[in-house]
Amino acid sequence: xxxxxxxxxxxxxxxxxxxxxxDLTDAYSLDVRKRxxxxxVVRDACLNAGFFYVRNHGVPLSVVDEIFEQSHTFFDLPxxxxxxxxxxxxxxxxxxMRLLSSNTNPDNKGDRHEAFNLGLDPxxxxxxxxxxxxxxxxxxSENLWPDQKDWEGAxxxxxxxxxxxxxxxxxxxxxxxxxxxxxxxxENFFEDKTRHPAAIMRLLYYPALDGKEVNELxxxxxxxxxxECFTILRQDGVSGLQVQNRKGEWIDAIPTPxxxxxxxxxxxxxxxxxxxxxxxxxxxxxISKDRYSIPFFFGCDHDxxxxxxxxxxxxxxxxxxxxxxxxxxxxxxxxxxYANAKE
Ligand SMILES: O=C(O)CCC(=O)C(=O)O
Ligand SMILES: [Fe+2]
Numbered sequence: 437x438x439x440x441x442x443x444x445x446x447x448x449x450x451x452x453x454x455x456x457x458x459d460l461t462d463a464y465s466l467d468v469r470k471r472x473x474x475x476x477v478v479r480d481a482c483l484n485a486g487f488f489y490v491r492n493h494g495v496p497l498s499v500v501d502e503i504f505e506q507s508h509t510f511f512d513l514p515x516x517x518x519x520x521x522x523x524x525x526x527x528x529x530x531x532x533m534r535l536l537s538s539n540t541n542p543d544n545k546g547d548r549h550e551a552f553n554l555g556l557d558p559x560x561x562x563x564x565x566x567x568x569x570x571x572x573x574x575x576x577s578e579n580l581w582p583d584q585k586d587w588e589g590a591x592x593x594x595x596x597x598x599x600x601x602x603x604x605x606x607x608x609x610x611x612x613x614x615x616x617x618x619x620x621x622x623e624n625f626f627e628d629k630t631r632h633p634a635a636i637m638r639l640l641y642y643p644a645l646d647g648k649e650v651n652e653l654x655x656x657x658x659x660x661x662x663x664e665c666f667t668i669l670r671q672d673g674v675s676g677l678q679v680q681n682r683k684g685e686w687i688d689a690i691p692t693p694x695x696x697x698x699x700x701x702x703x704x705x706x707x708x709x710x711x712x713x714x715x716x717x718x719x720x721x722x723i724s725k726d727r728y729s730i731p732f733f734f735g736c737d738h739d740x741x742x743x744x745x746x747x748x749x750x751x752x753x754x755x756x757x758x759x760x761x762x763x764x765x766x767x768x769x770x771x772x773x774y775a776n777a778k779e
Contacts, residue, residue: 440620441753444483444711451681452485455689455697461492463610475617482618482700486715487679489695494610495603497694500670503600503639506593507728510582511550511641517587521552521580529553529636529770531580535643540773541658541718548654548721552639554579554597556632564632576632600730601637604668604696608635608734611666611698619708620747626736634664634735634766642676642719642727656719656727662701663769664735669697674727680716689717703735703765706757709744738763 458477462470481488510518515534523531530553536546557579558565564576582590609630616625642656656676671677671691678686679699689697705714719727740762744755760768 439750440483440711440747441750443479447483448682450484451683453681453685453687455485455487455489455679455687456481457489457491457692457695459492460490460494460610463614471614471623472617475614478611478614479618482615482712484713485679485681486700486705486713487689487717488698489692490607490698491692491695493607493696495607495696499600499603500694502596503730504672504728506589506596507552507639507641507730509589510552510593510639511728513587517582518550520586521582523553523580526577526580528555528577530555530577536654538773539658540660541655543653544655544658545651545653547657548642549656549719550641550643553636554601554638555634555636557598557601560598560602561632576634597637597639601635601732604637604670604732605633605635605734607668607696608633608666608732611668611734615666615704615712619711619745621745625745629736629740630734632737634738634763635732636664636735637730637732640729640731642722642729644722644724644726646724650721650723654721656721659716659718661705661714661716662699662731662733663703663766664701664733665704665707666701666734667697667699668732668734669699669729670732671697671729672727674722674725676719676722676727677729678718678720680718686718701733701735702769703742703762706760706765707742707744707748709748709753709756711748735766736762 462474465471518532521531523533533551535550539546556564556576581594584590612626613623616623673691675691677689679689680686700712700714702714704712741759742762743759749755
């Protein structure tokens with residue numbers, strides 16, 4: 437069996453200058469050798485870049501086209517309609533965030549994007565809402581949806597969001613067995629830890645500068661790592677996303693048709709005792725074209741303690757972090773970032 441800790445140390449010497457593209461066709465192959473071969477490719481990407489594109493991912497293009505169309509329509513609405521679902525009306529980071537209201541990197545002044553956040557919805561996952569939630573942990577709660585009486589497109593918008601969420605959740609569930617195999621764990625390792633996932637999706641809109649001067653302290657989104665297990669990101673055709681390698685160089689995540697970008701988040705880095713890497717990334721301000729993207733942050737169940745599995749610990753590499761539950765960890769990180777929006 438591959439020694440993960442040794443492999444991880446060897447990879448520290450190497451670096452990446454592009455983001456690998458991985459074909460997911462074999463993820464559901466009946467032949468376990470094919471699934472294992474795919475998991476090895478995923479392992480290399482998770483240890484090295486922490487970022488990879490996936491193609492043949494199973495999410496229909498029509499669902500993606502529809503959500504981008506709805507995203508354009510929503511962000512085009514007048515501010516007073518968008519503010520009916522303002523994040524300040526939510527106790528759980530759901531709803532609309534206006535331009536510059538989040539600040540992902542505290543060195544900056546604010547992020548030049550607008551956002552709409554949603555999570556598991558009681559309409560689709562009623563069972564998750566019966567879970568008891570502890571104080572200071574992330575909660576499942578209602579999403580904020582615009583009202584039909586304020587906007588006639590409200591119901592179409594909601595349905596497009598729910599359908600996209602359902603499809604990308606399915607893609608996420610396809611990735612967990614591969615990550616488990618990549619970590620030398622049983623393929624179903626994550627199954628009982630992702631029954632009520634803290635999966636948060638965001639519609640993002642980066643308005644073009646259109647002649648306004650670039651302000652370095654107001655990027656599209658400041659340099660950061662993501663918090664959850666992994667992020668599944670769909671971007672449109674406008675570039676701007678960059679990923680930092682260990683030398684500190686920024687590598688462009690070039691928009692690539694009908695692919696998603698998957699990147700490892702801090703929760704999984706912590707859980708794997710730094711074997712998988714959560715890589716810093718940012719979005720530059722968009723100069724002449726508006727940019728739209730949709731990150732989907734897949735965190736495991738709130739009550740799961742992030743105890744590194746034994747394949748990620750050796751005598752030379754003892755556990756590096758205190759054990760926290762996944763919910764407490766993400767809640768802590770989200771509270772820091774969204775402090776700005778709750779004024
Ligand atoms: O818009 C993008 O391409 C990236 C967004 C991102 O990194 C985030 O929301 O965490
Ligand atoms: Fe991110």
